[in-house]
Amino acid sequence: MSDLSKLVFIDSDEHEWLDTLDNYEKEIVIELLEASSSYQEAASIWLEASTDTTSPFGTDNVGGQKKYFDRLQDHVRKLLCGDAAYENERKEVNELVKRNVPKESVISTISALIGAKIGLAATFLAPAIVIIFMIISKVSLNAWCEMKTFQDVN
Amino acid sequence: MNISSIGEMVFLLGRVENGIVKPLGTCFLLNKPGHFATAAHVINGSDENLILVGRNNVVDGYQDVIEKNIRFLSLKIKKIDPLRDICILIGNTDAVFPMSVLNTDIIGPGEKVTIFGFPHADQGRVVLTQQTTEIGAKVLLKSGFIKSKHIVLNIQARPGQSGGPIFRNSDFSLIGILIGAYAPKVSGGIRMGGIDPQTLHQTTHAISTEYLEGMLRE
Numbered sequence: 001m002s003d004l005s006k007l008v009f010i011d012s013d014e015h016e017w018l019d020t021l022d023n024y025e026k027e028i029v030i031e032l033l034e035a036s037s038s039y040q041e042a043a044s045i046w047l048e049a050s051t052d053t054t055s056p057f058g059t060d061n062v063g064g065q066k067k068y069f070d071r072l073q074d075h076v077r078k079l080l081c082g083d084a085a086y087e088n089e090r091k092e093v094n095e096l097v098k099r100n101v102p103k104e105s106v107i108s109t110i111s112a113l114i115g116a117k118i119g120l121a122a123t124f125l126a127p128a129i130v131i132i133f134m135i136i137s138k139v140s141l142n143a144w145c146e147m148k149t150f151q152d153v154n
Numbered sequence: 155m156n157i158s159s160i161g162e163m164v165f166l167l168g169r170v171e172n173g174i175v176k177p178l179g180t181c182f183l184l185n186k187p188g189h190f191a192t193a194a195h196v197i198n199g200s201d202e203n204l205i206l207v208g209r210n211n212v213v214d215g216y217q218d219v220i221e222k223n224i225r226f227l228s229l230k231i232k233k234i235d236p237l238r239d240i241c242i243l244i245g246n247t248d249a250v251f252p253m254s255v256l257n258t259d260i261i262g263p264g265e266k267v268t269i270f271g272f273p274h275a276d277q278g279r280v281v282l283t284q285q286t287t288e289i290g291a292k293v294l295l296k297s298g299f300i301k302s303k304h305i306v307l308n309i310q311a312r313p314g315q316s317g318g319p320i321f322r323n324s325d326f327s328l329i330g331i332l333i334g335a336y337a338p339k340v341s342g343g344i345r346m347g348g349i350d351p352q353t354l355h356q357t358t359h360a361i362s363t364e365y366l367e368g369m370l371r372e
Contacts, residue, residue: 022233022369022372023368023372024233024235024365024368024369024372025235028235028237028300031299031300032237032298032299032300035298035299035300036299045237045297045298045299046236046237046298047199047236049194049236049237049239049297049298050195050297051239051295051296051297051302051304051333051334051359051361052295052296052297053295053336053337053338054295054333054334054335054336054337054359055334055335055336055337055350055352055353056193056195056196056239056316056333056334057179057311057312057313057314057315057316057332057333057334057335058178058179058193058195058196058197058198058313058314058316058317059176059177059178059179059275059276059313059314060176060178060196060198066198068199119200119202120199120200121199121200121201121230121231121234123231123232123233123234124199124200124231124234124236125199
C-alpha cells in the first residue's frame, strides 16, 4: 500500500487521471462528472448504461440487473488496501509504479488485473477505475481504505 | 449486394460457454483491417470467449440452415462506449470491408435504408436476414445524462439483430447500428414465452455512426 500511496496518489491532481483515457472516453466522463450528483454515480452510469425507452436486442438482455460498480469498487479496494486475495497483483502494480511508468500504464494494468478476476474487459473498466482513482486522489488512499462504506465523495 | 457478399461482412457474434456457442447478436466488418463493430450491450462488457461465427452455407443463393461448415474468429474489445451503445472489436485478420462511414445527419424521415442481422438468434436461429425500410423519425435519446442521435426505423426487429449495420440505400453508406426496440418500460414488464409483448411493434431504434467515427479515429 505504501508504494502505491507514495508513488501514485501523493501530489496527484485528480484530473491527471482523465488524461489516461482516449478523447472520446474523456469527453463522456467529464460530461458524466459534471451532471452526476457524485463521482460514484458517474462511474455507475458508465458501467451500467442503457438507452432510455429502448429494449436492447442482444440475446443476453440483463438490462437493469447490472450491478457492476459495487463489484468493481470492492475489487479495487481489495487490490489497493491490502487484501490477501490480491497479494500477487499488488506486487505487480507496486513494481510498475516504482519504475515510474506513465499513469496510462498503471490504469491499463490495474484494469486488466481486476478485469481478469471479475470477467470484464479492461477497456470497459478503465474509465470507471479512473473515476475511482479521482476519488482516492481527493481523500488519500489511506482515508479511502479506512472508509467503512463508500459514501459519496464529491 | 447479395447475401453471399454480405455474408463476408455481417456475422453472428457468439460466446463459447460450456463448449457450446451461445449467439449474442450481430457484428460487422469495418473499413479498417480486422476491425468489427457491434452494439456495446451485446457483449455486456466482457470479451471472454467472444467469437465471430462465419458460415460457408450459401448454395445457389440459399442459406443452408443445416450446413455446419462454420468458421470462428476470436475477437477482443478494442474500444467501447456503453453510453452510445457502440463497441469496436478486433480480430486477427486482414479482412476489411470498403465502405463509407457517415452518420444520421445526412438522412431524413422517409428515406430508404437496409438492415442486416440475425433475428431470433436468441432462439438459436442463425439466418443472415436483410430488411429494407424507411426512417420514421430522428430522435435524441438519453443514456445516463447524455443525449445521443438515434433514428427510428419503421420495421419490427427481434433479439439477435442488435449490432447490425444500417445502410442508406442511395449510396450504401453506413449511417447507424441497430440497438433495440422502443419500450416504454424496459424492465419489470411481463414476458410470454420469452417474448416481451411491448417490443412487438414497428418502432426500432438505431444509434448514429457519428460516434463510431470518433472512436475509429483514435
